[in-house]
Amino acid sequence: MKITVVGAGAVGASCAEYIAIKDFASEVVLLDIKEGFAEGKAMDLMQTASLNGFDTKITGTTGDYSKTAGSDIAVITSGIPRKPGMTREELIGINAGIVRSVTESLLEHSPNAILIVVSNPMDTMTYLVHKITDLPKNRIIGMGGALDSARFKYRLAEALGAPISDVDGMVLGAHSDTGMIPLARHATRNSIKVSEFLSEDRLQQVVEDTKVGGATLTKLLGTSAWYAPGAAVSSLVQAIACDLKKIFPCSTLLEGEYGLDDICVGVPVVLGKNGIEEIVTITLDDAENTNMQESSAAVRKVNDLLEV
Numbered sequence: 001m002k003i004t005v006v007g008a009g010a011v012g013a014s015c016a017e018y019i020a021i022k023d024f025a026s027e028v029v030l031l032d033i034k035e036g037f038a039e040g041k042a043m044d045l046m047q048t049a050s051l052n053g054f055d056t057k058i059t060g061t062t063g064d065y066s067k068t069a070g071s072d073i074a075v076i077t078s079g080i081p082r083k084p085g086m087t088r089e090e091l092i093g094i095n096a097g098i099v100r101s102v103t104e105s106l107l108e109h110s111p112n113a114i115l116i117v118v119s120n121p122m123d124t125m126t127y128l129v130h131k132i133t134d135l136p137k138n139r140i141i142g143m144g145g146a147l148d149s150a151r152f153k154y155r156l157a158e159a160l161g162a163p164i165s166d167v168d169g170m171v172l173g174a175h176s177d178t179g180m181i182p183l184a185r186h187a188t189r190n191s192i193k194v195s196e197f198l199s200e201d202r203l204q205q206v207v208e209d210t211k212v213g214g215a216t217l218t219k220l221l222g223t224s225a226w227y228a229p230g231a232a233v234s235s236l237v238q239a240i241a242c243d244l245k246k247i248f249p250c251s252t253l254l255e256g257e258y259g260l261d262d263i264c265v266g267v268p269v270v271l272g273k274n275g276i277e278e279i280v281t282i283t284l285d286d287a288e289n290t291n292m293q294e295s296s297a298a299v300r301k302v303n304d305l306l307e308v
Ligand SMILES: NC(=O)c1ccc[n+]([C@@H]2O[C@H](COP(=O)([O-])OP(=O)(O)OC[C@H]3O[C@@H](n4cnc5c(N)ncnc54)[C@H](O)[C@@H]3O)[C@@H](O)[C@H]2O)c1
Pocket: 006, 007, 008, 009, 010, 011, 012, 031, 032, 033, 034, 037, 077, 078, 079, 080, 081, 082, 091, 095, 098, 101, 102, 117, 118, 119, 120, 122, 143, 144, 147, 175, 223, 224, 225, 226, 229
């Protein structure tokens, strides 16, 4: 199993580190355009191998896509991150060009790769990859919901005073401050609905804190977060590499599901060796469905800015 991660910045390197620590891949190639950067990150990470006990080989390259040839999975994290006060949508101008050229170069050398899109605005970048390639939809996956769900569980556990392992919950919709839909109605603590423990107001606070989870960290860090994003990507990669058939919310091309068409937005999917093996359609109530339609309408407006 060979995995390429394009962009050896904060998220790309964190993703490579978690993939290596989980020790399921034979090889991870980091690629960046900044001279020597990916090589340096790869060397630093390899020097953690004996300490962290993994055998995954991590190499780095400055822009040489021949080194990525034959990758089974490729992760696209290249592009600028947001700064405090910015929305993810504002990144489209620069990142669309980067994602387009990176996708073309990746597929030239790894025509069978499954692509995981991380660069923001992620739902629109995932849609862009669909538009510029003729890949089947199961091989184009946008990562956002796995991260947002991890943030939701963190906030739920905080409100409940419970260990995170006791908590389950999922976030659907767009990967944006206003478009995320934390499914509070379905969230549980060890199979008991969280509404049994939390007041409506407290639960609403959890939802709001989850939606601005990325913005809160960007304000604290001065740039966007990387540990949880990297861990979330590594979980998707592992589910594909190990054919786990696990459900994650991912951005995927919808063709009628949830009443939506020709748009990529976060919905539950089953991930296995073929990438997205199934789109899971769950019954949303009226409020959730309205949120889904509004969230998608906002993504569509950003998609309209693409030159495709
Ligand atoms: N989808 C999500 O959940 C999620 C979460 C966090 C961050 N992000 C996004 O991921 C992206 C990366 O964030 P980061 O914090 O790692 O940024 P970063 O600046 O630390 O790293 C980005 C890297 O991309 C490289 N790069 C730029 N153009 C390139 C090209 N054409 N080819 C190869 N490499 C190139 C840069 O040199 C840099 O090292 C941003 O767009 C950010 O908004 C998405």
